[in-house]
Amino acid sequence: MQTFTRDTCLRFARRGAAAAVLAGALGACATGPAPESTATAPALNQTQSSGPSRWELIRWQQPDGTLRDIPHGDNGQPIIFEFNSGIDAAQGTVSGTSGCNRFTGSYGKTDTGIRFDRVAGTRMACPPPRMELESALLKAMQTPFVTVGTQPSAGSTGRQIIWKTAGEDLLQFVEREGVGQRGARIDAAGSVEKTVYIDSQRVECTGVGRMTCYRWRESPDAPWQLWYGPIEGLDFEPGILYKLxxxxxxxxNPPADASSIRWQLLSVESRTRAN
Incomplete structure (x- = not known):
């Protein structure tokens, strides 16, 4: 059997190889030799500064090579893990969305990967596919994950990592925009702080294509406006009115399909459930 290194595993993923090839590569990652200890393996932050980071689950491969669907939330929310001290920290707190509900907990490094402790979440009901995926994910988080592949960021592609669960599933995460995204450079001298009010639901809008936008205003009695970009660091919960x-x-030099103005969350001044 051909042996795939950690870098080889993610090179297949980054290049968008055909499903059969990628499944074979990740399968070799799952059945190949045990991964190196993280004490000797290259850390993800060798070329990045430390700090909070935000990661999205983009692929879930089961032991037989089949892929699980990863449904998004009602407003397109992905499954997100946000690490307050960065994914390479010895320990810290983690929060995010697990498919249906929001969760919080703690995390810590192990010799071969990462573990999650004291994970708790909200108890909102969602359609069965999201509930089933969330249950499987939270169950998997009860035992440590083993790191079988990493890839530093390159160009517009975020850093990536593949973890193997105790049940032999392979979970592939990619770093996304968010609070403290490593590599993000902000010209503080040219930035301004402001207070904005965010509506409780995102709405359909048209940019380069069909998308969803935030509705925002500068004061409680001002007219609503559309915000086409992300609010970096906001873990948006539908049904909640925010003052940020x-x-x-x-x-x-923003991409042609992206805004030249961006917002980074500094603090949540208030959050109120909409009537």
Whole structure:
């Protein structure tokens, strides 16, 4: 059997190889030799600064090579893990969305990967596919994950990591925009702080294509406006009205399909459930 190194595993994933090839590569990762201890393996932050980071689950491969569907929330929310001290920290707190509900807990490094402790979440009911995936994910988080592949960021592609669960599933995460995203550079001198009010639901809008936008305003009695970009660091919960303190900054040389103005969350001033 051909042996795939950690870098080889994620090179297949980053290049968008055909499903059969990628399944074979990740299968070799699952059945190949045990991964190195993280004490000697290259850390993800060798070329990045430390700090909070935000990761999205983009692929779930089962032991037989089949893929689980990863449904998003009602407003397109992905499954997100946000690590307050960064994914390479010895320990810290983790929060995010697990498919249906929001969760919080703690995490810590192990010799071969990562463990999660004291994970608790909200108890909202969702359609069966999301509930089933969430139950499987939370169950998997009860035992440590083994790191079988990592890939530093390259160009517009975020850093990636593949963890193997105790049940031999392979979970692939990619770093996304969010509070403290490593590699994000903000010109603080050219930024401004402002207070914004965010509506309880995102709405359909049209940018380069069909998408969903936040509705925002500068005061409680001002008219609603559309915000087409992300609010970096906001773990948005539908049905909640937010008053936020954000930093607004200009993005140098933004992509053609992205805004040149972005918001980074500084603090949540208030959150109120909509009537």
């Amino acid at each position: 303190r954000v930093r607004e900054y200009k993005v140098p």
